[in-house]
Amino acid sequence: MRIASAENASxxxxxxxxxxxxxGYCWWGTGDKATMESEIIVRTIGVSEQFYGIMGVIELVAAANIPQSDFISNRPKNTPYFPEKKTWSQYYKVTSVKSEIIPRKRLLYAKTMEELSPYQLYANTRVILTNTD
Structure with missing residues (x-):
């Protein structure tokens, strides 16, 4: 599982x-350093204590490889959070979304298996979700 950051995650x-x-799916923009992961946990930029949900992902595609008609058809409409213009270098193909408040203390930094600190809340950081609060 990796972290994604959003302006207003919920x-x-x-x-x-x-x-x-x-x-059936939605295109979610991400930067050029993002890597494919089947689950993406989403936080709001500036909020360090919790995450807002998990997206199931089946593909990470370069923006140039997504036909414009597919892109427009599979994005939320009439919202500044999902512009019709491709503003990111890559897009996750999201096939499921589970909205829930997830406290940061439930996440471990994958490299050390220690509790995730506020200083590790970068997009694309690999984390592990524990079952305990």
């Missing part, structure tokens, strides 16, 4: 979930 996840329910 709203963006809700919009992505609606898109997935309606279309």
């Amino acid at each position: 709203i963006e996840l809700s919009l992505a979930k609606e898109c997935v329910v309606e279309n």
Whole structure:
């Protein structure tokens, strides 16, 4: 599982979930250093104590390789969080979204297996979700 950052994670996840329910998948933008992972846990930039949900991902695609019609059809409509123009270098193909508040203390930094600190909350950081609160 890897971290993704959003401007407003709860709203963006809700919009992505609606898109997935309606279309089967949704394109979620990410930077050029992102790597493929089947689960992406999403946080709001500036919020260090919790995450807002988990996305199931089946593919990571370069923006240039997504046909514009596919891109527009599989994005939430009429929202500044999901512009019709490709503004990211890559996009996750999201097929499921589970919205839930997940305290940071439930996450371990994958390299050390120690509790994730506020200083490790970077996009693409690999983490492990524990079952305990």
